[in-house]
Amino acid sequence: MNHGQDGRCPNIDNRRRMNTMIVMMVGLMVARQSCVLAQENAAEALLKFKTALVNVDPSLGNWNPSTPPCTGNTGNWAGVHCFNGYVWGLQLENMGLQGQIDVDALVGLQSLRTLSFTNNNFQGTMPDWRKLPALTSLFLSRNQFSGEIPNDAFTGMESLKKVHLSDNKFTGPIPTSLASPAMVELGLDNNQFSGSIPPFPSGNIQVFNVSGNQLEGPIPPSLRKLDPSSFTGNSALCEGDSCEPPPDMEPNLHPLPTGVAPSAKRKKLSPAIIFIIILSILLALFLLLLLLLMCMWWSLEDDIETPRQEMSMTASPFSERSPQQQATKLSFVRDDRQKFDLQDLMRASAEVLGSGSFGASYKAVLVDGEALVVKRFKQMTNITKDEFHDHMKVLRGLQHPHLLPLVAYLYRKEEKLIVFDFVANSSLGKHLHDDGKRPEGWPKPLNWPCRLKAIKGTVRGLAYLQAELPGLEAPHGHLKSSNVLLDSNYNALLMDYTLGPMVNPAQISEALVAYKCPEYAMSGRTSRKSDVWCLGILILETLTGRAVDKYLGQGGQCYGAELAGWVKGIVEEANAKGAAGVFDKDMEINAEAEAEAEKLLQIGIWCCQEELEKRLDLVDALAKIEQLHE
Numbered sequence: 001m002n003h004g005q006d007g008r009c010p011n012i013d014n015r016r017r018m019n020t021m022i023v024m025m026v027g028l029m030v031a032r033q034s035c036v037l038a039q040e041n042a043a044e045a046l047l048k049f050k051t052a053l054v055n056v057d058p059s060l061g062n063w064n065p066s067t068p069p070c071t072g073n074t075g076n077w078a079g080v081h082c083f084n085g086y087v088w089g090l091q092l093e094n095m096g097l098q099g100q101i102d103v104d105a106l107v108g109l110q111s112l113r114t115l116s117f118t119n120n121n122f123q124g125t126m127p128d129w130r131k132l133p134a135l136t137s138l139f140l141s142r143n144q145f146s147g148e149i150p151n152d153a154f155t156g157m158e159s160l161k162k163v164h165l166s167d168n169k170f171t172g173p174i175p176t177s178l179a180s181p182a183m184v185e186l187g188l189d190n191n192q193f194s195g196s197i198p199p200f201p202s203g204n205i206q207v208f209n210v211s212g213n214q215l216e217g218p219i220p221p222s223l224r225k226l227d228p229s230s231f232t233g234n235s236a237l238c239e240g241d242s243c244e245p246p247p248d249m250e251p252n253l254h255p256l257p258t259g260v261a262p263s264a265k266r267k268k269l270s271p272a273i274i275f276i277i278i279l280s281i282l283l284a285l286f287l288l289l290l291l292l293l294m295c296m297w298w299s300l301e302d303d304i305e306t307p308r309q310e311m312s313m314t315a316s317p318f319s320e321r322s323p324q325q326q327a328t329k330l331s332f333v334r335d336d337r338q339k340f341d342l343q344d345l346m347r348a349s350a351e352v353l354g355s356g357s358f359g360a361s362y363k364a365v366l367v368d369g370e371a372l373v374v375k376r377f378k379q380m381t382n383i384t385k386d387e388f389h390d391h392m393k394v395l396r397g398l399q400h401p402h403l404l405p406l407v408a409y410l411y412r413k414e415e416k417l418i419v420f421d422f423v424a425n426s427s428l429g430k431h432l433h434d435d436g437k438r439p440e441g442w443p444k445p446l447n448w449p450c451r452l453k454a455i456k457g458t459v460r461g462l463a464y465l466q467a468e469l470p471g472l473e474a475p476h477g478h479l480k481s482s483n484v485l486l487d488s489n490y491n492a493l494l495m496d497y498t499l500g501p502m503v504n505p506a507q508i509s510e511a512l513v514a515y516k517c518p519e520y521a522m523s524g525r526t527s528r529k530s531d532v533w534c535l536g537i538l539i540l541e542t543l544t545g546r547a548v549d550k551y552l553g554q555g556g557q558c559y560g561a562e563l564a565g566w567v568k569g570i571v572e573e574a575n576a577k578g579a580a581g582v583f584d585k586d587m588e589i590n591a592e593a594e595a596e597a598e599k600l601l602q603i604g605i606w607c608c609q610e611e612l613e614k615r616l617d618l619v620d621a622l623a624k625i626e627q628l629h630e
């Protein structure tokens with residue numbers, strides 16, 4: 001008996017073990033195979049997707065089964081973004097594409113998280129994205145989509161964080177399934193949405209734009225803190241819970257069959273009331289005109305270039321409105337400066353230096369002749385006083401020959417003032433682009449040695465910031481030629497650095513230039529190489545003298561495929577004509593220097609690679625630039 005049992009038990013055990021082993025081996029083989037399979041399936045899926053497109057861009061010619069779509073994190077096919085050998089993003093922008101978006105074809109791409117078809121010609125109704133429940137971002141702005149979006153169009157897509165449908169022709173109500181707690185960015189502006197805004201859970205939403213629709217009714221409380229420009233262009237939207245259109249408006253819209261009620265209403269309008277109405281309309285028109293004149297006056301002020309233009313600070317835009325209620329005490333971060341207070345600043349003669357997307361800046365000359373730059377920021381309203389002071393401590397700790405020193409600051413609820421030292425020679429941007437109206441006393445356009453010096457200083461300053469601030473993704477965050485100031489020896493001094501942590505999240509992508517990088521467009525995040533992207537743009541701008549401002553200004557959500565196009569244009573031109581063909585003629589470059597300038601151009605191009613793995617990191621860029629000679 002015992003023998004039999006002993007004989008049987010091990011037997012069963014062995015069989016079980018064998019089975020387990022076979023299952024494990026098959027499992028391993030499947031796992032090893034799956035990567036290869038994923039590649040084949042991905043290629044197949046994408047090619048199927050492409051067949052439904054019409055007017056296919058020539059760049060998609062490299063969608064070809066002979067190379068896999070992905071190698072590691074590199075996408076081999078145009079517009080395909082990869083991670084670890086899997087397709088995670090599809091970015092087909094500005095291609096004039098039409099036809100069908102074949103969502104079914106994409107179902108097999110298990111790692112697909114973000115889709116962008118911005119600025120094409122897709123028509124018809126909203127595709128059914130619920131078949132891709134793991135999507136996190138969907139960019140469909142600037143197409144011709146139309147029709148109502150079903151209310152449950154996004155139900156179950158719990159990871160969906162960014163949806164941009166701006167500039168289409170969608171009609172009907174905003175689907176309630178878009179009002180999910182996960183949503184961070186929702187761009188619905190310039191469509192024909194009607195009805196009321198569905199209730200939004202408060203919390204995550206940072207960008208929300210429904211301007212230019214036909215919405216009505218109250219703005220949900222969770223959205224009222226957002227920028228008012230998110231709601232403009234909807235005649236019947238209002239704030240407050242009980243702001244339905246006044247009841248007696250309704251009957252007037254639809255003439256009643258019997259004339260009794262309307263005539264009774266009309267009788268109420270006595271001549272006195274009519275007179276008052278006309279008077280208030282006239283008054284409103286007058287105020288509008290006045291406002292218009294003031295705006296024109298201000299923009300004139302901005303355009304005036306003469307440095308000696310003086311303007312009393314009291315008339316300047318940061319004059320005190322109600323001094324009693326406002327903080328007027330400036331906090332000083334450096335002891336080696338003479339102290340002054342806001343009154344001194346207001347009394348100082350001031351000159352507008354510039355007004356960017358971020359804030360205006362002024363030059364103020366104190367009574368004793370000391371010149372300062374006062375910058376005024378309006379997009380920092382979320383930060384508390386303590387947070388602001390803490391961040392100022394961080395900025396105070398940053399000291400480097402190529403950073404413009406911070407002198408003082410002022411916290412006020414609705415705006416922040418930051419005071420810097422003034423530098424003599426204006427900005428690199430001004431030097432590069434202001435040929436026609438060069439202020440008196442300026443030397444000729446910047447020559448090659450000056451330009452190289454400015455770039456060297458810039459990259460040293462950036463490298464310092466990156467080393468000092470390991471916790472920040474884009475330690476500078478706002479590098480552009482108008483923020484690179486030049487001292488009397490043409491040394492670069494970086495301005496507006498490390499402001500990111502203070503800017504309201506909802507406005508950050510519009511306010512800061514680093515957010516115009518490709519990775520932000522794709523994944524909604526900047527990276528340690530985002531500043532390098534900005535550096536690359538700056539290098540190309542400096543060498544070619546071609547202005548890039550218009551791509552860096554208020555551009556909403558798009559990073560400017562335009563910006564990438566600008567880079568591409570320069571690269572192609574340099575390939576066709578040789579590097580010298582794209583250089584700014586004003587650089588007055590000789591044959592010897594030309595070789596060095598060509599190297600710098602190449603470094604600029606390496607810094608402007610859209611894919612992070614191909615882009616130089618800052619340390620390498622620094623090393624390469626340091627080797628260049630004048």
Ligand SMILES: *[C@@H]1O[C@H](CO)[C@@H](O)[C@H](O)[C@H]1NC(C)=O
Pocket residue numbers: 189190208209210211212227229230
């Ligand atoms: C909303 O969109 C409109 C039109 O596209 C734009 O002018 C406005 O600046 C946007 N507002 C915000 C806060 O994004």
